[in-house]
Amino acid sequence: MSLKKQTFSGVIWTLADILFLKGLTFIASIILARLLGPTEFGLIGMVSVFISIGVLLVNSGLSSSIIRAQDADDRDFTTVFYLNLIISLVVFFLFYMAAPYIAKFYEQAVLTDIIRLYSFSFLFTALSAVQLAILNKMMLFKKIMLLNIPGTVIGVIIGIALGYYGYGVWSIVWMFLATQFINTLFIWFFSAWKPGLHFSLEKMKYHFGFGFKLLLSGLLNIVFNNVYNVVIGKFFTVQSLGYFERARTFSDYPVTILSGVIDKVTYPLLAKIQDERDRIAGVYKQLLQFSFFITAPLMFGAAGIAYPLFELVLGDQWLPAAEYFQIICLASMFYPVHNFNINILKVYGRSDLFLKLEILKKIVLVVGILVAFPFGILGLIWSTVITSIISLLINMHYSSDMINYSPSRQLTDMVPAFLTGILTFVIINGTVHLLHNYSLLL
Incomplete structure (x- = not known):
C-alpha cells in the first residue's frame, strides 16, 4: 500500500x-x-x-x-x-x-x-x-x-x-x-x-x-x-473541582478527536519523510490550516452555546461549569497546533530540546498561576488561556527552524480561521440570547 x-x-x-x-x-x-x-x-x-x-x-x-x-x-x-x-x-x-x-x-x-x-x-x-x-x-x-x-x-x-x-x-x-x-x-x-x-x-x-x-x-x-486540579482540589471545594473537570472534559473532547486522528496518523508519516524537509513543511502547513479552520469556529461556537448546552446535557446541578467551559474553550482551540509543533521535534529526534521547551513553558505556567491565584477560580481559568498562547509561540519559535516555516507565517495562516471563529461566536451567542429573551415573553 x-x-x-x-x-x-x-x-x-x-x-x-x-x-x-x-x-x-x-x-x-x-x-x-x-x-x-x-x-x-x-x-x-x-x-x-x-x-x-x-x-x-x-x-x-x-x-x-x-x-x-x-x-x-x-x-x-x-x-x-x-x-x-x-x-x-x-x-x-x-x-x-x-x-x-x-x-x-x-x-x-x-x-x-x-x-x-x-x-x-x-x-x-x-x-x-x-x-x-x-x-x-x-x-x-x-x-x-x-x-x-x-x-x-x-x-x-x-x-x-x-x-x-x-x-x-x-x-x-x-x-x-x-x-x-x-x-x-x-x-x-x-x-x-x-x-x-x-x-x-x-x-x-x-x-x-x-x-x-x-x-x-x-x-x-x-x-x-493538572496543577489546576491540585490547586483547586486543595484550596477550594471538591465540587468546584468537579465543575472544572467537566468543563475541561467537554472543551477538550472535540479538539482531542481532531488532534488524536491527525497526530496518530501523521507522526508515523512524518517519521517516514523526515529526510525531506521541504515536503514536511508543506504537510505541516496543510495540517495547521485544516485543523485550525475546524477547531477555532467549533470552540468559539461551543462557547456561545455553553449555558443551554450544560443545562440540556448535564442538568441544572452542572450549570456553574458553563462559565468555566466558555473560558477553557479559548485555550483548547490551540491544542492541535501545539501537538503539530511538538511532533516536529520528536520526528527529528530533538528530545533534548523538547525537554528544555517543556521546562520553559512550565515556568510560564507557574508564573501565570501565582499571578492569577488571588483572583479565585475564574482567575486561574483565564490564566490557562494566556499561558496556552505564550506556550504556542514558544513551540512555534523552536520548531520553525527545522522546517523553515516561521512563527509569523504560521500565525498569519491562522488568522482567517480565528476571525471565522469570532463571527461564529457572535452569531450563536446572539441567537441564544434572542431565544432566551423570547421565551421570557411567552
Whole structure:
C-alpha cells in the first residue's frame, strides 16, 4: 500500500476509533454525570494527575522510540516489553504505598482505596504497550479499533450499571479498570507479536536514551497540566473541582478527536519523510490550516452555546461549569497546533530540546498561576488561556527552524480561521440570547 493510501486509511480508521469508542466513553461520562454529581467527579479529578503520571512512567517514552526507529526488530520489541513490565511493578508498588499520603494531602480518606485500585491499570498498560506501538508503527489502525471495541463496550455497561445502582465514585473507577483490563486481554491474545526470552542492554540504552527525555518532558507536562486540579482540589471545594473537570472534559473532547486522528496518523508519516524537509513543511502547513479552520469556529461556537448546552446535557446541578467551559474553550482551540509543533521535534529526534521547551513553558505556567491565584477560580481559568498562547509561540519559535516555516507565517495562516471563529461566536451567542429573551415573553 502506498504512503498516501496508508495515511488515508489511517485517518478513516482512527476517526472511527475516536468517534465510536471515545464517543461511547464520553456519552457514558455524561450519563454518569447525571446519575452522580460534581463531588464524585471532583474526587476523580484529584487523583487524575497521579494516575497519568503512573501510566507515563510505565511507558517512559519507549513506545515513541519504537515507532520512530526505522530498523526496529524483535530484540527492540522484547527488550522494551520487559523494561515496561519491570517499571510497571515498581510504579504499582510506589503508588500503592503513597496512596494514604495523597489522601491526607487532600483530606479525603476515600482517595486511598481509589488510587490503589486505579494502580492496577499500570500493569495493564505495560502488558499492551509494545503491541500497540507495533500496530501504530505499521499503521494498522483498523485492527487497533476492533481490538478495543469489546473492552470499551463492557466497561461502559459496567460503569453505567454501577452508577444507576448507587455505587457513586466507584462506578467511574470500575468503568476505567474494566475497559483497560479487557482491552489488554484482546490486544495480548490477538496481536501477532509475542515477547521472546532475550533482553538486550544495547537496545535498552538506545530506546531509554531517547525515551527518558520524552519521559521527563511528559512528566512536566502532566504535572503542570493538572496543577489546576491540585490547586483547586486543595484550596477550594471538591465540587468546584468537579465543575472544572467537566468543563475541561467537554472543551477538550472535540479538539482531542481532531488532534488524536491527525497526530496518530501523521507522526508515523512524518517519521517516514523526515529526510525531506521541504515536503514536511508543506504537510505541516496543510495540517495547521485544516485543523485550525475546524477547531477555532467549533470552540468559539461551543462557547456561545455553553449555558443551554450544560443545562440540556448535564442538568441544572452542572450549570456553574458553563462559565468555566466558555473560558477553557479559548485555550483548547490551540491544542492541535501545539501537538503539530511538538511532533516536529520528536520526528527529528530533538528530545533534548523538547525537554528544555517543556521546562520553559512550565515556568510560564507557574508564573501565570501565582499571578492569577488571588483572583479565585475564574482567575486561574483565564490564566490557562494566556499561558496556552505564550506556550504556542514558544513551540512555534523552536520548531520553525527545522522546517523553515516561521512563527509569523504560521500565525498569519491562522488568522482567517480565528476571525471565522469570532463571527461564529457572535452569531450563536446572539441567537441564544434572542431565544432566551423570547421565551421570557411567552
